[in-house]
Amino acid sequence: MSKKTLFDKVWDAHVVDTIENGPQVLYIDKHLIHEVTSPQAFNELEDRGIPVFRPEQIVATADHNTPTQNQDQPIKDELSRKQLEQLSINCEKNNITLYQLGHKYNGIVHVMAPELGFTQPGMTMVCGDSHTSTHGAFGTIAFGIGTSQVAQVFASQCLLLTKPKSLRVSVNGKLKAGVLPKDVILYIISKLGTNSGTGYFCEYAGNVFEEMSMEGRMTVCNMSIEMGARGGMIAPDQTTFDYVEGREFAPKGEDFDKKVAYWKTLPTDEGATFDQEYFLDAADIEPMITYGTNPGMGIKITENIPTEDNASFKKSLEYMNFKAGESLINKPINFVFIGSCTNSRIEDFRVAANYIKGKQKADNVTAWLVPGSKQVEAQIIEEGLKDVFDAAGFELRQPGCSACLAMNDDKIPQGEYCVSTSNRNFEGRQGQGSRTILASPLVAAATAIAGKIIDVTQEIEELELV
């Protein structure tokens, strides 16, 4: 029998049909939708008189365009309000479960779905959002789709796709203190480049990922798209099963046991081959930071910005107002954002709170903490983290995508730097003219306290010596 990868196993189990010399018809188990990329798909179906085929396999949330303050009040921005109303109307008409703003299960689509046990190993999942790759942390084939494809899944619960090539990134060894999953993925992207994954589906392997929590694995898989890959996956194991067990939509009792038995067959067979493989050493990774306008432009926080002689690089540095060769240590920073589907889970806020405890936010800094979901928000309060944040002068807001893409009022002003735990540092991503520096929640928290970028590695060493 031929050896199969995790990706092969899940993909092959979902092929309905194959067009000769063409794409395959792939069955989609779960479909997540939100207010921004679904309305035109609903219109399309309505125009063509096609019903939604499997409404029970769809879950909707409001996240991209929602305010992070006063969520109990009507939304002020008229266009945003209309978009959310449209989502409610569409879901109601088509019998789709919607966790509207304020609902206890509301949250960023890639945070709430795993939390509810909607995401399970071995599934195929899609959403009109590129960071759907997040769900790959469960050993799920999960990827972002365009609105035409949202309409296709509505109509048929299937997509026409050509099977991507396979890529494996292995990271083995021991991570240094203070190196978080975010640093691991920023490091990988900085080494491999932003289009190294194009045309591939990526598997992350090695003891570093095996030892990671589900939250950490989600952070890593989340940014697979930032190296061009449609998705990333990590083999399901006991950590995965423990996370899924008991959640709202997870299988229960005997059903669950049966599923686990199946999930255990999914990891890549020994000796299976990949179209491309990379091996990295965990010991080489340090807390990371980006200096440019794509997520591949990352350096260790202690390194200097490299020097490159090409127009794109120069344009990028010009936008950021940084100089080639300089260090970012001691750069004053006025905005810090801890949030987004990359780093807005409870673990991220624990890391931040742990560092912040007993310290005070620098006066020059506006620090926003935006939980990924209502459940995370509740947990932050329950665990007493909110008290830590309040005492230190941080602002805990209500869940949503917020300053990750700045569709709502949470915008970074023109020309300002923001150390952000989100996933994209594109020009203007966090507001027109804003300058984004991607980092882990630890680096973000440290920046907010110092009011400038500091070498957290030093502090961690000192802390550890004590």
Added chain:
Amino acid sequence: MEKFTTLQSRAIPLQIENVDTDQIIPARFLKATDKKGFGDNVFRDWRYKKDGSVNAEFALNNDNYSGTILVAGDNFGCGSSREHAAWALTGYGFKVVVSSFFADIFKGNALNNGLLPVQVSEGFLKELLNTIENNPETEIIVNLDAQIISVENSNVSEAFEIDSYKKTCMINGYDDIDYLLSKKTEIEAFENATSI
């Protein structure tokens, strides 16, 4: 979807690499619930200066250039899955985008909207960009049937790849929904047979 066979047009050169979807259509314009009007805001933050005035230096604002073909630098369309990027480009009037590399999701979105992504070699791209900049009146011919892109009245041309299924769709103006709906029986049989 409109049918696409052959197109001859002048082209607009965009000498920028890694053009991401946030540049093609910034997030603040994603609040609409239909597909109309995105063309007005394509490349918004490059077309207009911070004070709202027109940035005359940007290729789309340069009167020398016109046409329905956009020729852009390497790695076009990276970033988000927003199909609004494709709607913004088609809304502005583009029918073809040429680059030496396209991000996966963008490519799919473009094809689903009758916008043809033509991937060429880096060398050819450079030559094309230079040719257009030296003579903005240059006409480019994109022949989908033959899968050839060429510069009129010259021997500059290159073959390009496209998935044969997608090519048939573009030429006939079909989309994937039509095909998938024709597979309902197989899809239901698959559902009944699997317990995943």
